[in-house]
Amino acid sequence: MDLKTEQKINDDLLRPLRHPSGWFYLLVAVLGTSLLMGVGSWLYQMSNGLVVAGLRWPVFWAVYITNFVFWIGISHAGKLISAILLLVNATWRRPVTRCAEVITVFALMIGALFPIIHLGRPWLFFWLIPYPSERQIWPNLRSPLAWDFFAISTYLTGSTLFLLLPIIPDCALMRDQMTGWRRRIYGVLALGWQGTTKQWHRLEAAMQVMAIAIVPVAVSVHTIVSFDFSMSPVPMWHSTVFGPYFVAGAIFSGIAALIVAMAVLRKALHLEEYLHPVHFQNLGKLLLLMSLLWGYFTFAERLTTWYGNAPAEMAVFWETQTGSYAPLFWTMVFCNFVIPFPILAIKRLRTITGCVIASSTIVAGMWLERFLIVVPSLARKNLPYTWSYYRPQPVEIMITIATFAAMVLLYTLFSKAVPIISIWELKVGGHAQPLLTAEEEEEQRALWRVRP
Amino acid sequence: MKAIYGLYSNPDSAQRAVNELRRQGVPDGSITVITSQPYEEYEFSRRYKQTWIFWIAAGGGALGLTGGLTLAYLTETLWPIVTGGMPIVAWWPNIIIMFELTMLGSILATVVSLMVTTELPTMRSHVYDAEVSQGKIMVAVEEPVDEDVAKLERTFRTSGIQEIKRVV
Amino acid sequence: MTHRWGMAVDLDRCTGCEACVTACRTENNIRIAGPEQSAKGRSIAWIRVERYYEGEFPDVRVKFRPVMCQHCDAAPCEPVCPTYASHHTEEGLNAQVYNRCIGTRYCANACPYNVRFFNFGNPVWDRPLELSLNPDVSVREVGVVEKCTFCVQRITAVKDQAKAENREVKDGEIKPACVQSCPTSALVFGDLNDPENEVSRLSRSSRGTKLLGDLGTLPKVTYLQKVL
Numbered sequence: 023m024d025l026k027t028e029q030k031i032n033d034d035l036l037r038p039l040r041h042p043s044g045w046f047y048l049l050v051a052v053l054g055t056s057l058l059m060g061v062g063s064w065l066y067q068m069s070n071g072l073v074v075a076g077l078r079w080p081v082f083w084a085v086y087i088t089n090f091v092f093w094i095g096i097s098h099a100g101k102l103i104s105a106i107l108l109l110v111n112a113t114w115r116r117p118v119t120r121c122a123e124v125i126t127v128f129a130l131m132i133g134a135l136f137p138i139i140h141l142g143r144p145w146l147f148f149w150l151i152p153y154p155s156e157r158q159i160w161p162n163l164r165s166p167l168a169w170d171f172f173a174i175s176t177y178l179t180g181s182t183l184f185l186l187l188p189i190i191p192d193c194a195l196m197r198d199q200m201t202g203w204r205r206r207i208y209g210v211l212a213l214g215w216q217g218t219t220k221q222w223h224r225l226e227a228a229m230q231v232m233a234i235a236i237v238p239v240a241v242s243v244h245t246i247v248s249f250d251f252s253m254s255p256v257p258m259w260h261s262t263v264f265g266p267y268f269v270a271g272a273i274f275s276g277i278a279a280l281i282v283a284m285a286v287l288r289k290a291l292h293l294e295e296y297l298h299p300v301h302f303q304n305l306g307k308l309l310l311l312m313s314l315l316w317g318y319f320t321f322a323e324r325l326t327t328w329y330g331n332a333p334a335e336m337a338v339f340w341e342t343q344t345g346s347y348a349p350l351f352w353t354m355v356f357c358n359f360v361i362p363f364p365i366l367a368i369k370r371l372r373t374i375t376g377c378v379i380a381s382s383t384i385v386a387g388m389w390l391e392r393f394l395i396v397v398p399s400l401a402r403k404n405l406p407y408t409w410s411y412y413r414p415q416p417v418e419i420m421i422t423i424a425t426f427a428a429m430v431l432l433y434t435l436f437s438k439a440v441p442i443i444s445i446w447e448l449k450v451g452g453h454a455q456p457l458l459t460a461e462e463e464e465e466q467r468a469l470w471r472v473r474p
Numbered sequence: 475m476k477a478i479y480g481l482y483s484n485p486d487s488a489q490r491a492v493n494e495l496r497r498q499g500v501p502d503g504s505i506t507v508i509t510s511q512p513y514e515e516y517e518f519s520r521r522y523k524q525t526w527i528f529w530i531a532a533g534g535g536a537l538g539l540t541g542g543l544t545l546a547y548l549t550e551t552l553w554p555i556v557t558g559g560m561p562i563v564a565w566w567p568n569i570i571i572m573f574e575l576t577m578l579g580s581i582l583a584t585v586v587s588l589m590v591t592t593e594l595p596t597m598r599s600h601v602y603d604a605e606v607s608q609g610k611i612m613v614a615v616e617e618p619v620d621e622d623v624a625k626l627e628r629t630f631r632t633s634g635i636q637e638i639k640r641v642v
Numbered sequence: 643m644t645h646r647w648g649m650a651v652d653l654d655r656c657t658g659c660e661a662c663v664t665a666c667r668t669e670n671n672i673r674i675a676g677p678e679q680s681a682k683g684r685s686i687a688w689i690r691v692e693r694y695y696e697g698e699f700p701d702v703r704v705k706f707r708p709v710m711c712q713h714c715d716a717a718p719c720e721p722v723c724p725t726y727a728s729h730h731t732e733e734g735l736n737a738q739v740y741n742r743c744i745g746t747r748y749c750a751n752a753c754p755y756n757v758r759f760f761n762f763g764n765p766v767w768d769r770p771l772e773l774s775l776n777p778d779v780s781v782r783e784v785g786v787v788e789k790c791t792f793c794v795q796r797i798t799a800v801k802d803q804a805k806a807e808n809r810e811v812k813d814g815e816i817k818p819a820c821v822q823s824c825p826t827s828a829l830v831f832g833d834l835n836d837p838e839n840e841v842s843r844l845s846r847s848s849r850g851t852k853l854l855g856d857l858g859t860l861p862k863v864t865y866l867q868k869v870l
Contacts, residue, residue: 025483028510028609071784072745073763078683080756082747142745142760142785149725149744152545159726159742160549164560164567167724167746172574180581187588195510198607213595216602220523221592222512227525228588232581235531239577246570254752255718255857400751404854405709407692408756410683446511453515556730557720559860564721 031449032199035441038291040200042438045290053431060424063417064139072142076415080408081400085418086140087250088392089425092275093133094174094247095268095388099276100126100181101240102308105233114304116451117296120444121287122280123185128432129279130178132425137170139421166249173239173246180236187228190215191446244272251395257334258327258399267319274312274358275388278381281305283433285378287442296443299374306377309384310366317359337402337409346411347398350390357387477506477601478623478640479614480630485516488611491633492518498629500615506601508612518613530587531580538579542572603639645811646734647792648834648862649821650844651708655828658706660691662820662829666710669793669819671779673765686759688790689820708829710820711736711757711790712853712861719749719758727787733797734834734862738789745785754854755861758789792831793818813839834862 067074077084103122107115138147150171152160161168193212197205215221248268251259261267281302288297324343327335342351362380365371397412436442458466482488488507495505507518546568554562589595601614615626623640630638666672666689675685689710696703713736720728720736727742728749738758750758764784767775775781778795782788797816804811813832821829832841844850849866 025609032607071761071763073679073684073784077760077762079685079759080750081683082750082760137746140746142743142747142787143783144744146744149742152549158552160552161724162555162557162721162726163546163550163571164557164564164721165724165748166722167748169567169570169574171724172571176574176578176581179578183581183585187585190594191510195607198604214597214600215592215594216600217508217510217606219507219509219512219518221594222509223523223525224527224588224591226512227527228584231527231531231584235577235581235584239574239581242570242573242577250748254722254748255754255859256751403756404754404857405692405756407690407694407709449511450514453513553726555726557723557726557728558718559716559730560721567721 027452028449031445032195034293034295035443035445035448036196036199039196039204039438039441046434046438049434050431053427053434056427057424057431060421060427063420063424067139067417067421068144072140074415074417076413076418078410078412080403081397081410081412083140083396083400084412085393085414085422086136087396088389089422090133090136090140091247091268091392091396092389093129093136093425093429094244095272095275095392096279096385097126097129097133097177097181097276098240098244098269098272099129099280100124100184101237102273102277103280104184105236105240108229108233109237113451114301116447117293117443118280118284118301118305119447120185120188120440121284121442122276123181124433124436124442125276125279125283126181127178127185128429128436130174130181131432132429134174134178135425137167166246166253169246169249173243177236177239177243180232180239184229184232184236187225187232188444188447189440191217191225192441192444195445196441241269244269251399256399256403257332258338259395261323261327263319263323263326267323270312270315270319271388271391274309274316275385277305277309277312278384278388281309281377281381282385285374287437288374291437291442293443296448302374302377303372306366306372306380309362309377309380313359313362313366313384320355334402334404337406338399341402342394342398347394351394354387354390354394357383358391477614477616478618478626478630478638479506479601479603479612480633480638481603481605481610481612482633483610485513485518485611487633488613489516489518491613491630494629494633495613495615495626498625500626504615504617506612506614506616508602508606508614510606510609513611527584527587531584534583534586535576535580537583538575538577539572541579542575543568545575546571643810643835644732645833646835646862647713647797648734648832648841648845648864649710649792650830650841650847650850650864650866652826652828652830652844653705653707653865653867654849655826656691656706656708657826657828658691658693658704659825661823661825662689662708663687663691665819665823666790668774669776669779670791671765671775671781672788673761673782674767674771679762684762686761686788688757688759688788707853707865708820709755709757709853710863711792712755712859712863713792715860715862716858718752718754718857718859722748722752724748735792735794736789737794738787738791740780740782740786740788743786745787747787750787754857754859758787760787761785793820 100123103115104119138144141147150161150168190213193208194215194217196208197212200208245265245268248264252261252264254260284297287293327339341347361383365376365380401410401412480491482491492505492507547563550563601616603612606612618626627638670688672686672688679685689708692707692709694705696705713734717730717736720730724746725742725744727739729737731737745760747760750760761782761784765781796818800811800816816831818831821831830841830844832839834842834845836842844866845864847866849868850864852861853865
């Protein structure tokens with residue numbers, strides 16, 4: 023591409039960083055207030071105990087654990103887009119990768135907060151960290167919560183590094199293009215990046231390896247989160263399908279969150295020339311696939327339960343199908359399947375607006391799905407004398423809203439500090455086919471050979 | 475002087491410059507090409523160079539695996555507490571810990587080797603020009619012999635460049 | 643010889659009087675929830691008497707079942723605790739270490755008998771009820787999980803006494819608060835390792851069943867009832 027286009031790309035993608043609009047400050051003020059209210063709610067809860075929450079015997083896990091699973095699920099956006107699409111060389115992913123990775127990192131950070139928020143004695147959360155204490159007692163590695171710690175730490179480390187490494191060349195670009203205090207900061211963050219062929223080669227090789235490594239980690243993270251449920255004999259938790267069910271649901275909600283984020287960014291930062299309808303079309307098709315997969319898993323799980331007819335499980339089953347949780351259950355099915363399916367399946371409806379509508383309902387539906395996994399099973403456990411109910415209290419609602427606000431706030435601040443579309447990756451997308459070595463030529467000839 | 479370089483506005487002329495320099499006898503190690511994005515379709519990107527990174531990542535993974543094994547075994551045998559009738563060293567859950575630490579080991583090994591081989595973060599000043607971020611491609615010869623400077627200048631010019639800069 | 647503490651509950655003798663519930667509460671410093679918090683499900687009862695009604699009026703039969711921690715040999719609450727607060731002692735008790743509990747409540751969810759309780763708030767005893775606190779039992783602070791311990795303070799006290807007197811613990815010498823207060827002797831406690839003990843004989847009775855035994859938790863409380 024010629025120099026004028028290159029400079030135009032630079033200017034377009036750096037404009038949000040240089041000139042934040044009035045809306046930005048307003049948005050930060052509103053979100054910041056919500057976040058502060060959430061923090062205040064949490065402090066109130068810590069000083070009074072969980073008596074202020076809606077938890078009760080025997081429903082000991084509710085909205086906080088729902089949020090935990092939900093946000094860890096959202097964090098699977100990055101895995102699919104950045105990692106899997108990179109490994110299969112889907113070039114249309116280039117403008118989308120950083121959007122997705124940012125969702126992953128921030129959703130993970132928020133999700134990882136919830137195991138601390140829901141603790142009875144949160145000031146002792148560090149006992150989950152394996153460190154040599156003076157009494158030489160370590161965490162119980164048989165507990166799925168200990169596995170959570172390892173899995174989430176590994177995934178967070180991997181995702182953060184996967185996000186930060188490609189930012190280094192963009193920091194070098196910003197160091198050159200910006201002025202004043204921004205120039206100094208980006209100069210430090212660029213770590214002295216030059217852009218020699220050796221550096222590019224190493225960076226791209228490292229990204230390949232990390233993409234290969236991060237996919238199994240992401241699968242394991244949500245599987246381990248699902249093990250928090252399936253490793254206990256609670257009716258309809260003790261299901262072998264939970265691992266794949268949760269991973270599929272995670273990718274499902276992750277793509278939906280990504281589509282919403284992309285659509286908002288496109289409008290707010292005037293990125294219409296970089297995020298095209300084709301991106302939404304392709305992601306919409308993936309979302310349709312995940313919606314079908316989610317529907318398949320839900321159906322398979324419920325059919326097996328119904329055929330099994332175990333009394334304890336059927337109590338939970340009927341409670342969600344026709345009982346007090348039925349309105350939530352059928353809303354969830356509507357949001358996750360009935361509404362998105364025609365929108366995403368019919369090409370004429372799979373526009374940017376259509377995809378955003380489908381994605382918004384899916385995000386809401388997936389939150390409901392997590393809630394319906396956690397609460398009905400605890401409210402209808404093995405002994406009928408212990409059956410109960412759950413009502414969320416203002417503290418829990420406030421903290422939930424605050425985490426959504428925190429996510430949007432972090433995302434907004436990030437998009438003002440770092441270009442939300444990876445500039446160098448976008449420019450590479452405009453190049454022709456890579457030059458091949460002799461072995462690679464041979465390999466290509468073999469791959470495309472016509473057998474007699 | 476430290477380096478003499480030319481800035482090219484398109485990769486074709488940059489490739490011509492590199493070829494010319496090679497025919498001149500400048501060793502490959504002295505030619506530095508600096509770009510604002512990786513150019514995989516041109517030979518000057520030296521894409522074909524072998525990389526050990528997969529082996530390094532595997533090595534890091536092996537380290538992580540042994541770390542996980544050690545952590546699980548040692549911590550479980552330090553205070554042998556019975557939980558749920560499970561054995562003191564329970565292998566099924568330990569596999570999960572070992573897996574996570576394996577992946578962490580390979581990820582960290584990759585990042586560390588990346589930082590080392592790309593010499594980041596660096597305090598030394600290298601040859602660089604801010605115009606590279608506008609899309610220009612810089613072809614530089616580092617530490618040229620004084621007599622060759624004029625010859626190098628001519629080579630740069632014939633490849634289609636008006637501007638040649640020196641770094642002293 | 644190591645002990646293996648177990649219990650037998652004779653449902654044909656239980657009248658549902660809940661003396662066991664009251665005695666346990668007093669012995670173990672169980673906090674008072676008050677009417678408002680009890681309505682919100684925050685009251686704690688280490689032993690509870692479950693009441694089930696069968697049949698239609700006037701042929702109604704009431705079944706009473708005292709449920710306390712079953713001290714399962716394959717307890718689902720133990721492997722899930724991330725800090726080893728819930729673990730199995732050598733004498734077969736499921737121990738809850740309050741100091742180590744950070745309140746994840748995973749154990750409380752995993753327990754199929756729902757015998758684990760969470761301290762939603764700090765305990766409060768209106769005066770002069772604080773005078774009735776048992777000095778042998780700790781008071782749990784907010785955020786920890788608690789449950790029946792088979793009155794481990796009484797077990798330890800009797801064992802110490804027996805050791806001091808250089809003799810074995812006698813059958814029936816250890817009486818947890820619920821066992822002590824039951825007017826019909828429906829609750830029996832003892833060492834399952836001694837086959838001649840009353841509790842061992844009752845565990846082998848043909849009237850004996852285990853609560854939710856099909857879940858594989860291996861509970862050590864045997865419920866006796868005539869089925870026919």
